[in-house]
Amino acid sequence: MTTAATPPAVPNDGGRRRPAARIPVLGAVGGQNLGLIGALVAVLTVFGLLNDNYLSLTNMQVIAEAATITGLLAVVQTVVIICGGLDISVGSQAGVASVVSAMAFTSAGSNAFAGMAAAVAVGLLIGLLNGAIIVYGRVNPTIATLAGLAAYKGLAQLLSDGRAQGYVLNDAVFVFLGRGRIAGLPVMVWILIVVAVAVHVLLTRTDIGRNIYAVGGNDTAARLAGININKYLVAVYALVGAVAAVAGILLTARTGSGQPTSGSEGLELKAITASALGGCALRGGKGTIGGTLLAVALLGALDNGLTVQGINSFWQNVAQGTLLVVAVVVQQRRTGERAVGLPA
């Protein structure tokens, strides 16, 4: 019955795939990014018309700051997805890191660097653990990190006894991270920029990045081309752990204390949505940091607009879920996935 409802799709599909095949990378990626820019402009215009303050510099900074933590997680999520994996435990990892940074800061006699180092070390360990479970335990990445989503959240709650930990805003370093500015831009945004540029360069300019795309694009071919794919997968998950720890530290700096769950819960959904909207193929091998950042901006602008308009925050969840599904449907259409059985 479904097939009967869409007969015109047959000639249309054939016509659409042909030109796309002729235009290489630039066509596909550029097309997606143009769509995102269009959507971003539309969102800004609509909310700008509805509310005079929406497009103000102050509000733009609010959007940017709010999007930073999501942005960091989305950037590394993009790397994992390109590599053919997925990490839905990023939010919980950030929560653990937030708690650890505040607790280590306190117990080291208000030493911000001790707090940050401890958080990053714990993040790396969690990432390595994720990678090892997936690669050596042969656990599907979605299942492994779903387990992580629950377990690391529980770990953060255990460590913190479920309460906010410490108070860090008496320390100049944390204040600088959470409230400081360089050249007019919040420090948090600078951190996102630095991480994003570094990851972008890693992906596009180094052999490591080439190999990451290769592992996600065709793991058998990557192995036969001499790439140690296990090493790459574990390293990518470790990178996620480290960057999620940075996000956790920023969360601590912004809220003033270590937060086991508030502020980090639900970030995995935002990160994955941003990656998918930004053009990552969920089966791996495809995706760009630029696209992901545009999607982060779009999500941030939308979230903020809905808040500024006083729309029930429950709607934001609905909007986000819808966007994730729409992004993936659009992608599957593009790849011409056959509508038979479970999708690949």
Add this chain to the structure above:
Amino acid sequence: MSRARPSTSDSPPPAGRPSTAGARVEGITKRFGAVQALNDVTLDLPGGSVTALMGENGAGKSTLLKILTGDHRPTRGRVLLDGRPVDLRSPADARAAGIRIIPQEPEIVPHVPVAENVYTGSLPRRAGRRLDRAELRRRITADLDRLGFADVLEPDLLGSQLTAAQRQLVEIMRALTGGNAARVIAFDEPTSSLSEHEVDALFALIDRLRDQGVAVVYVSHRMQEILRLADRIAVLRDGALVGVRDARTTTEDDLVRLMVGRDLSTMFVRRPVVGDRVVLDVRGLTTDRVRGIDLRIHAGEVVGLAGLIGAGRSELALALAGDLPVRSGSVTLDGRPLPSGNPGAVIRAGLGLAPEERKAQALFLHRTIRDNTSIAVLERLRRFRFVKRGAERDLAQEYIDRLRVRTPSIEHEVRTLSGGNQQKVVLARWLARKPKLLILDEPTRGIDVGAKAEIYRIIADLAEQGVALLVISSELPELLGLADRIVVMQNGRTTGELNRTEATEEAVLALAMADDISTSASGAAS
């Protein structure tokens, strides 16, 4: 396999039909680089007659078909339709002129019914682009009746439910319905995937096409089939037309003589005798799938690995490449022990493998030709961890040029290339790596004769440069032409070795099946 067919009894002999209608190729020559795929072929394809094209693999049959269908443009010569020259620049031109080819695997949309598959692109519509179901039903019923398919093709079946024969019927209906009905229909080895029952149905159809005045071109290897079906048989050898026979008077022996009465194909380059430095030395290699393999390959030597499918040839290749675990035995490459279980270390030691399934095992289809070429040599192209992009581009371009990969740019995605060009990209990757031993598993599977010839030349060039080569192929003429020595495997073991003078198809097949015969004999005895 009776030679009687429904239409012969009541239809006049082919010679009696009007001969102006139909197609004619005139003085067709086609070169791929230095390789001459077709040489001055002139052949009439009269309407109302079935012309069979025969010839060995690589004789030029598919090149000729591709010229008829506009996929290739001839280097010289022309195609005439009803006595008038037609310019076939693209498959669309050929279709517009009424020339259709029925491929072995027609494009069928899996999730729509037969009727919509047949009229894809010209579906009857009502206002608002809604499908006119009543009209569609009328059309398909009328066309099925007219073509006599009503009892073999149910219009409501989905594309995914069709048998191989029914898929071909859908393609044939596409050719025979719509505005410009086909004047020339070519079948490219249509029976290779059909059951006997389906073959009968297809032949009945072809008889009917002949009666309707269509010029049928029929490409096949099956002698019996051709003698039963065809009116005329044209034999190609090494790109030249060596004879046209009347199907009623010729014999199988006559056709075989025409096809093979010659030296080995000129596509294979003769090389001087190989050196005696041993590059690969395998002793007693045993894995889950192969047992006690002994194999030596010298510098500049091409060793062919023959055997039936499942004999363990690809498993041996993967074990040597470090991708399958080795249980026992030793392997040395250039005198040094070859690491096992680590493809990266094996590659660094100087072994390259172009695996059997190029799309599944070798290519990154959504990455550029440049990426695909450089992936195994990035460690030589980097400063710190940064890829030197200029050097990478130069290297990729150099090998893409040298292997004559047909692409506008190395920045195109590999999936846009034809099978032959994709295979050349895989070869470019390994050539860029400069291996001491290169293993090629089915290097010419599914690619056209032009690309095959170029790959044979590349193999000969590599051997001349002193690279040791192990070529796995299921096409015996190809192995016989390429290899200095043929090692035969059966059921995970090597069953024999033949040098160039001993190697014949019969000798290789005898070794490939020797064990089978003895086991089945002993099985029957017990």
